[in-house]
Amino acid sequence: MNPVGIDIPRADGPSKVRGDAQYVDDIRPAGCLYGATVRSPIAHGKLLGIQKDPDFDWSDITVVTCLDIPAQNVVLLMTEDQPALADGVVRHVEEPVALVAASSPARARAAVAHIKVLVEALPAVLDPLTAQNNPIQIFGTDNVFKQISIHKGDKTDDGVIVEGTYTVGHQEQLYIEPQGMIAVPRADDGLTLIGSMQCPFYIVKAIAPMLGHGRINVIQATTGGGFGGKEEYPSMLAAHCALLSIKTGAPVKMIYQRDEDLRATTKRHPSVIKIRSVVSPQGELLQWDAEIIMDGGAYNTLTPVVLSRALLHLCGPYRCPRQHLEGVAVATHTPPNGAFRGFGAPQAMYAVERHMDAIARTIGMDPVAFRRLNLIRDGDTTPTGQALVDTGAHLVLDVALKAAEAEVKTPAIHPGGGVGRYARGRGVALVFHGCGFTGNGEARIKGKVAVELQDRCVQILTASTDIGQGVDTTFPQIAAAALGIGVSRVSNAPHDTAMVPDSGPTVASPTCMVVGGVLRTAALKLKAALQAETGLDTDDFDTLLDARTHTMALRVMAEYQDDGSMDWDDATYSGDAYPCYGWACSVVDLDVDLDTGEVLYRRYVSATDVGKAINPVIVEGQLEGGAIQGLGYATCEEVVLDDQGRMINDRLTNYIIPTTLDAPEMITRIIEIPYSGGPFGAKGIGEIPMDGPAPAVASAIEAAVGVVLNRLPMTPERVLSALEIKERS
Amino acid sequence: MVKPNLLKDIINIWGCTGLSGIDSTEYGFRIGALSTWTEVRQATALPPALIECAATVGAQQIQNRGTVGGNIVNGSPAGDSLPMWLVLDAEFEVASTRGVRRIPASEFWTGYRKNAMVDDELLVAVHIQPKSTDILHYRKVGTRMAQSISKVVLGARLRIADGRPIEARFAMGSIAATPVRLPTVEAAVLAGEGADAATHMAQDITPLDDIRSTSGYRLNVATRVVRSFLEQYLGA
Amino acid sequence: MTQFSLNGHTTSVDAPPMTRLIDVLREQLRLTGTKEGCGEGECGACTVLIDGLPVNACMIPVVQAEGTQILTVEGLAEDERLHPIQTAFINYGAAQCGICTPGFVVAAKALLDAQPNPSRTEVREALAGNLCRCTGYQKIIDAVVEALGGQP
Ligand SMILES: Cc1cc2nc3c(=O)[nH]c(=O)nc-3n(C[C@H](O)[C@H](O)[C@H](O)COP(=O)(O)OP(=O)(O)OC[C@H]3O[C@@H](n4cnc5c(N)ncnc54)[C@H](O)[C@@H]3O)c2cc1C
Ligand code: FES
Numbered sequence A: 001m002n003p004v005g006i007d008i009p010r011a012d013g014p015s016k017v018r019g020d021a022q023y024v025d026d027i028r029p030a031g032c033l034y035g036a037t038v039r040s041p042i043a044h045g046k047l048l049g050i051q052k053d054p055d056f057d058w059s060d061i062t063v064v065t066c067l068d069i070p071a072q073n074v075v076l077l078m079t080e081d082q083p084a085l086a087d088g089v090v091r092h093v094e095e096p097v098a099l100v101a102a103s104s105p106a107r108a109r110a111a112v113a114h115i116k117v118l119v120e121a122l123p124a125v126l127d128p129l130t131a132q133n134n135p136i137q138i139f140g141t142d143n144v145f146k147q148i149s150i151h152k153g154d155k156t157d158d159g160v161i162v163e164g165t166y167t168v169g170h171q172e173q174l175y176i177e178p179q180g181m182i183a184v185p186r187a188d189d190g191l192t193l194i195g196s197m198q199c200p201f202y203i204v205k206a207i208a209p210m211l212g213h214g215r216i217n218v219i220q221a222t223t224g225g226g227f228g229g230k231e232e233y234p235s236m237l238a239a240h241c242a243l244l245s246i247k248t249g250a251p252v253k254m255i256y257q258r259d260e261d262l263r264a265t266t267k268r269h270p271s272v273i274k275i276r277s278v279v280s281p282q283g284e285l286l287q288w289d290a291e292i293i294m295d296g297g298a299y300n301t302l303t304p305v306v307l308s309r310a311l312l313h314l315c316g317p318y319r320c321p322r323q324h325l326e327g328v329a330v331a332t333h334t335p336p337n338g339a340f341r342g343f344g345a346p347q348a349m350y351a352v353e354r355h356m357d358a359i360a361r362t363i364g365m366d367p368v369a370f371r372r373l374n375l376i377r378d379g380d381t382t383p384t385g386q387a388l389v390d391t392g393a394h395l396v397l398d399v400a401l402k403a404a405e406a407e408v409k410t411p412a413i414h415p416g417g418g419v420g421r422y423a424r425g426r427g428v429a430l431v432f433h434g435c436g437f438t439g440n441g442e443a444r445i446k447g448k449v450a451v452e453l454q455d456r457c458v459q460i461l462t463a464s465t466d467i468g469q470g471v472d473t474t475f476p477q478i479a480a481a482a483l484g485i486g487v488s489r490v491s492n493a494p495h496d497t498a499m500v501p502d503s504g505p506t507v508a509s510p511t512c513m514v515v516g517g518v519l520r521t522a523a524l525k526l527k528a529a530l531q532a533e534t535g536l537d538t539d540d541f542d543t544l545l546d547a548r549t550h551t552m553a554l555r556v557m558a559e560y561q562d563d564g565s566m567d568w569d570d571a572t573y574s575g576d577a578y579p580c581y582g583w584a585c586s587v588v589d590l591d592v593d594l595d596t597g598e599v600l601y602r603r604y605v606s607a608t609d610v611g612k613a614i615n616p617v618i619v620e621g622q623l624e625g626g627a628i629q630g631l632g633y634a635t636c637e638e639v640v641l642d643d644q645g646r647m648i649n650d651r652l653t654n655y656i657i658p659t660t661l662d663a664p665e666m667i668t669r670i671i672e673i674p675y676s677g678g679p680f681g682a683k684g685i686g687e688i689p690m691d692g693p694a695p696a697v698a699s700a701i702e703a704a705v706g707v708v709l710n711r712l713p714m715t716p717e718r719v720l721s722a723l724e725i726k727e728r729s
Numbered sequence B: 001m002v003k004p005n006l007l008k009d010i011i012n013i014w015g016c017t018g019l020s021g022i023d024s025t026e027y028g029f030r031i032g033a034l035s036t037w038t039e040v041r042q043a044t045a046l047p048p049a050l051i052e053c054a055a056t057v058g059a060q061q062i063q064n065r066g067t068v069g070g071n072i073v074n075g076s077p078a079g080d081s082l083p084m085w086l087v088l089d090a091e092f093e094v095a096s097t098r099g100v101r102r103i104p105a106s107e108f109w110t111g112y113r114k115n116a117m118v119d120d121e122l123l124v125a126v127h128i129q130p131k132s133t134d135i136l137h138y139r140k141v142g143t144r145m146a147q148s149i150s151k152v153v154l155g156a157r158l159r160i161a162d163g164r165p166i167e168a169r170f171a172m173g174s175i176a177a178t179p180v181r182l183p184t185v186e187a188a189v190l191a192g193e194g195a196d197a198a199t200h201m202a203q204d205i206t207p208l209d210d211i212r213s214t215s216g217y218r219l220n221v222a223t224r225v226v227r228s229f230l231e232q233y234l235g236a
Numbered sequence C: 001m002t003q004f005s006l007n008g009h010t011t012s013v014d015a016p017p018m019t020r021l022i023d024v025l026r027e028q029l030r031l032t033g034t035k036e037g038c039g040e041g042e043c044g045a046c047t048v049l050i051d052g053l054p055v056n057a058c059m060i061p062v063v064q065a066e067g068t069q070i071l072t073v074e075g076l077a078e079d080e081r082l083h084p085i086q087t088a089f090i091n092y093g094a095a096q097c098g099i100c101t102p103g104f105v106v107a108a109k110a111l112l113d114a115q116p117n118p119s120r121t122e123v124r125e126a127l128a129g130n131l132c133r134c135t136g137y138q139k140i141i142d143a144v145v146e147a148l149g150g151q152p
């Protein structure tokens, strides 16, 4: 039976339901010490040093500062701007300044509480709108991480002009397992790093310059959620554990407490987006001008890539002859923002879809009819001039609306004591999402996968980690299908950089589509190698194995091959931005509580083009999980900063994500428009579900109570204040 | 606040049987201080609004462990049950080696997390005498459906005779250092202003901004939930 | 010394009375199936049953475990045989990253014992103290409703 397209139960299911799966905090190497971090109390300042409380017992405590760094003081990512420990200057609140190791986590935290960071405050730039070219320099000479313009067509003002400004705040990934890492000294004077992470090879590359050598291997422990938050940030923990481990000579474990994790780690980039459009009186889009200012925080991290994706989605899945997009990502003295599911697209799609509603409202058209009229179709071009094929916007719209015709069975659960008054509304949003890396990123990254024949079974060696999205299950399905064997004969090697080749990072949801494709190639190469070895040209794997004269292991490796079909120019930002696109439509039904402005979700329907669902249950799980993150982004998840840029709602009581009672029942429709470059047609699906919920909710609130909200999150405070204004007028 | 010494300053009262149990008495109910919210939810003889209140405290895990007494003595302004005790004219039975006394709810919370008990007193039970003819109402506004801390929490009690309100009690939490009664609104209800009585809210409360919400929102919501309640029972 | 029954076995631990139950379980007894997601009673990853009731082990001082019966996720399966709730979690894809899963299955076990055939809304209410960031809850509710004898 072909295992592709089948709901094979997750490979890691049994260990997870039993509680046996080993997450980083479950691992305790002998003689392990515990690390903790001393952080900057202010946004920007001259770092004069640290002061240890003389009354505290320091005898069993190790302290590390930037002076202990063996080589270069950097956690390397796209640029070399971010130090492992601040040296001379602090650029954001909570920036790591020093580290301690002690025999217990409580001792380590006590030691941190007895270290004072001596700083001389300097004026800080916290507002992204004043950051560019501010005389107070944070990054480079102009505080700009990246600036991009994309232009298609000329300009016109001949039509109805609609303008709008859309603002989105930070969002926290909120993996339920906080960040954690362990460094263990190796016999060869190197280090093994074990932790909660998405990208083991990132860590190798990030900390080698700091260590001054490459004697490191990185092992992924079972990882309790990432959503981008464990893409680049774990490198920081790895650097810190490594420094403490070098100084103490012992294994060192560092687990962030929830409040520290919330205050110190990366978030989704806040952005301000302005759109000005020109439409014909009949509702055809004639011109679309959009600009985005994105707040990157104090260090570059992956901000340029996030900006790029935001900009490439700032036109929506709509056809338009004139598209002019401008984007700038700036530095502020706030904790760096970084990768988060959707990578800039959720911000853009919220603005685009809100603006589409604004146009429909202005010209008096039904919002769905207006979208339908302007849907991008086969042969239309994107702002970068990419001509699209196999577009699915119309299909996902039709399927979602059809599914939404079913009666909403489960009522919204209204809070206790509900004599409340409610207004009901439905909202629709249409989105698209470029799959894979921008431009021909895959060709640059050249992801590698190996497969090894061991006896009569096959092991997959890849650095693509399972962070809950299920690749440890779908990869064996892909390999088994390629080899024509049962999925139970395929297993995954541990994700240890000492054993597996660099498959590229587990990000931007191309894992299944791109790395899965390389895996399929590797599996086919394995079969070819067996055919060559045995001289048989049968496709039957077991016949080939039977014909072998020995049982020696056989390993083959495949690397991503650029087929040259993509034409992308990074200098001019033109050409084929992504190898393919996914399409999705969200229909949300909700009640607005007229007394409190609270939004109560009744049902969430989505239709999503996934190319090919290798494992439908896993795909649905991704789509539903992304949806709830999007619904949280829409109404309740807000990061509140103080005057130093510190997140002050740093507890789960105050940064609130939806519970089972807030989450609506969902109808999840999978649509398969195959992508010829993906294994069995699969596209990336991890990110697209995050794009549609927030704008659909905004639309539904508008339908329910007639107020227009253009700012995320649409908290009860914002809904009610808009309602009050409307009632008064 | 002085940090307690975890070895010396803490007495484990969990399991003291004298502090537990929910019993009906001749006059009403005696709710042992150690009653958990789960036990309150299961005590179906209690007024439904009080059971609703219990059901909104945290979620199941918290309700299985959190106690009525802890909520009262902790005295957090966001303590969800506190407005209910105020409108129910509850009495708190406290005990020490000197004996037992009763403190009316209206005199209990004296400041931010301060109360009228002295250091060596223990809260033993809460006494309430609900009248089946009264309308008792609870409304929590906390943005999330479970595990939420109130932005505004309302307790209300209304007695209507011949279609006219003859007794009105309103109390709110999360809007000041202690839960507060709404005297102006209550007087306006008794004066026959109907749902418009809610418009006097600003005379009774001056909420603050904090990380969870804004003063403006709290005032608006307080007004609106009271108005909604009054409209339901007194007409628009 | 504090003595309690843990997954059916009499267990004694020597820990200061205010030690959190979760630390006793994870660090002293090395039962690491009970997870810590927040340490403040919000996420439910540390849910265990004390005398049949779900509670957050991060909020319980070990002194209050004296004489109780504690069930952790490790006590659910009988040898190799998974509990039906665990099987349903696998079949429905209700565990993704899995960090919330022990808390959910333990909370669901308490619901099963208290009330077979619950409605979806009742399941949602019983699990409202458990946060999951991966699944959107849909598959978790499906799994629990099915395992508890209802129609998902
Ligand atoms: C995740 C979470 C969610 C929560 N959600 C809510 C909510 O929605 N609404 C809400 O109101 N509260 C909530 N709380 C707060 C708290 O759980 C409840 O207020 C609970 O009722 C407190 O009871 P307890 O027995 O746990 O008190 P404890 O925390 O044990 O005690 C609180 C204080 O009261 C003292 N005390 C307790 N009992 C007595 C007594 N009999 N005599 C004298 N002093 C006493 C204690 O010494 C302590 O100073 C939540 C807490 C958490 C952790
Ligand atoms: S760790 Fe106990 S509730 Fe989160």
Ligand code: FES
Residues within 6 Å of the ligand: A176, A224, A225, A468, C094, C095, C096, C097, C098, C099, C100, C101, C131, C132, C133, C134, C135
């Ligand atoms: S499965 Fe990851 S948090 Fe629930």
